Amino acid sequence: MKIIVNGKTYECASSITLEKLVEELNYQKMHVAVARNQEFVPHTQYSEMVIHEGDDIEFVAPMVGG
Amino acid sequence: MWSIGGKQLKGRLMIGSALYPSPEIMTEAIQSSKSDIVTVSLRRQSPHDKAGQKFWELIQSLSINILPNTAGCKTVKEAIAIAHMARELFKTNWIKLEVIGDDYTLQPNTLLLVEAARELNRQGFEVFPYTTEDLVVADYLVEAGCKTLMPWGSPIGSGKGLLNTFLLKTLRSRFPSVNLILDAGIGTPSHATQALELGFDGVLINTAIAKAHDPIKMAHAFYHAVEAGRLGYEAGLMASRDLATPSTPTLGTPFWHQEK
Numbered sequence: 001m002k003i004i005v006n007g008k009t010y011e012c013a014s015s016i017t018l019e020k021l022v023e024e025l026n027y028q029k030m031h032v033a034v035a036r037n038q039e040f041v042p043h044t045q046y047s048e049m050v051i052h053e054g055d056d057i058e059f060v061a062p063m064v065g066g
Numbered sequence: 067m068w069s070i071g072g073k074q075l076k077g078r079l080m081i082g083s084a085l086y087p088s089p090e091i092m093t094e095a096i097q098s099s100k101s102d103i104v105t106v107s108l109r110r111q112s113p114h115d116k117a118g119q120k121f122w123e124l125i126q127s128l129s130i131n132i133l134p135n136t137a138g139c140k141t142v143k144e145a146i147a148i149a150h151m152a153r154e155l156f157k158t159n160w161i162k163l164e165v166i167g168d169d170y171t172l173q174p175n176t177l178l179l180v181e182a183a184r185e186l187n188r189q190g191f192e193v194f195p196y197t198t199e200d201l202v203v204a205d206y207l208v209e210a211g212c213k214t215l216m217p218w219g220s221p222i223g224s225g226k227g228l229l230n231t232f233l234l235k236t237l238r239s240r241f242p243s244v245n246l247i248l249d250a251g252i253g254t255p256s257h258a259t260q261a262l263e264l265g266f267d268g269v270l271i272n273t274a275i276a277k278a279h280d281p282i283k284m285a286h287a288f289y290h291a292v293e294a295g296r297l298g299y300e301a302g303l304m305a306s307r308d309l310a311t312p313s314t315p316t317l318g319t320p321f322w323h324q325e326k
Contacts, residue, residue, distance in 0.1 A: 006110045026113040031122050033108070033151035038143050040150035058110065060151055061118025062125065064092070065107025065135050066082030066222070066272035 001053040018049040021057070032059045068267065070214060070245050071160050071192040073131060075102040078262065079292040080133065080247065081285065082272025089124055091281050096128055099285035103131045105162055105270065107138075108151055133194065135162040140175070142182040149186050161186060162194045162216065162249075172222045172250075176203040180210055187211030196249055199233040201240060208244055215241070216249035216270065219261065223273045225253025228260055238265040255284075255291030262295025263303060 001014045005025065012021060018041060022028050034041045035058040041049055051057070067074045081101040086092035096104055106125060111118045125132065134152035139145040142165065149161040165182055167175025174197055183193045187210055195207050199217045207215060217237060220226035228234060229251070237246060248261040249270040258269045271288055278284035 006112070027111075030111065030113065031119060031155060032111050033155045035147045035151060038147050040147045040154070042150075043154060059113075060108040060148075060155075061111035062122040062155060063107050063109035063118055064082075064084040064086075064121060065105050065137055066084045066270075 003051055003054065004056045006057070006059060012051070014053070016051050017047055018051060018057075019046040021051055022046060025059070027059055030061065032061045034059055070103075070247075070267070071131075071194070075131075077102045077289070077292070078268035078296055079258070079288055080105065080268055080270040081275065082270065083121075083125065084272055085276035086281055087276075089121070092276070093124060093128065095275055095281040095285040096130070098282045098289070099271075099275065100289050101130065103133050104128065105133045105135055105272070106156070107135050108148055108155065131160070132156050132158055133160050133162050134158070135196075136164045137166075139165055140167070140178075141165070142178050142185070145178075145182045146185060146189075149191055153191070159190055160192045160194065162196060164196045174198060174218075176200060179203070180206045183207055183212055184210035194247070199230050199237060201233065201236055204237055204241060204244075208241060212244075214245040214247060216247045218250040219248050219257065220251030222250040224251050225274060226251050227253055227257040228264075231260070231264065234261075234266070235264055255287045258288055258291040259295035259298070262292055263298050265299050268292070 003010050037056050067076055077100050079099055079101050080103040081096055081099045082105045083092055134156050136145040136148040139148055145165050152161060153159055163183055165175045165178045167173055176197060179195055183195050186193050193212050194214045194216055195212055196216045197203055204215055219228040245267045247268045247270055248266050252258055252271055253274050261269050275281050275284045
């Protein structure tokens with residue numbers, strides 16, 4: 001199925017969990033936070049969160065800011 | 067010492083972490099400013115890019131308070147999502163709430179700002195809203211639970227200083243127990259001094275330091291400027307007047323003749 005990851009189309013297996021997606025994209029060792037369809041997903045919910053077709057996923061990390 | 071966001075701080079200068087020529091200069095400038103608070107943001111992270119990780123390690127090594135922002139957000143939903151992601155990543159309930167309403171001036175959308183502030187305060191965040199000098203908006207933000215306000219002096223990165231000192235002074239007199247931090251538009255150390263002389267509790271500086279020819283020296287200049295402004299405010303400024311009054315005694319002026 002097609003989803004959006006950080007603004008770009010990404011092809012992944014259907015019914016994938018967020019935890020699996022994190023692994024697939026190699027984010028598991030990185031200090032990142034996640035939003036799905038503009039809503040925050042706590043780290044503790046990654047294993048239960050099932051991604052659906054068309055979902056918009058954002059991975060963000062600390063960056064410089066004013 | 068003074069208190070903000072539930073913490074006791076010594077310095078009144080807050081510093082941003084963006085726009086420096088290098089991470090090393092950023093680190094030295096932050097140290098040179100003696101700031102107790104540094105602002106950071108959240109940005110998209112590619113799994114192949116380690117910049118976020120390196121920045122995070124650098125910021126952690128400074129051992130100062132982190133104030134994450136919601137820079138770039140234009141809706142309440144975006145701002146709330148970023149605030150939650152920041153709370154998880156930075157382990158702080160502080161959030162510098164920015165909801166931008168105009169791309170050219172980066173003026174806050176104060177209608178949405180109040181809505182987002184109310185919701186985030188309800189969810190246990192310590193909200194530092196980036197706002198304008200508008201008195202009525204400030205009243206709504208305080209009513210929404212904000213104990214700190216961050217009005218702009220002028221547009222972000224403009225360096226134009228405090229364009230509306232009348233309303234900024236009004237904010238001070240009408241909200242004596244709210245922490246007022248001047249955020250945005252400061253270009254010179256004297257602008258920072260002016261804000262502190264008006265009774266503002268602190269200033270947040272980024273571009274004026276990061277874009278100086280020598281950011282490390284400028285950070286130190288801002289430290290002294292803020293100290294001077296605060297001391298001046300505490301000492302009590304003289305009343306200004308329109309006509310000159312001599313400071314040297316006129317009694318006994320040499321060569322003075324009554325008939326002239």
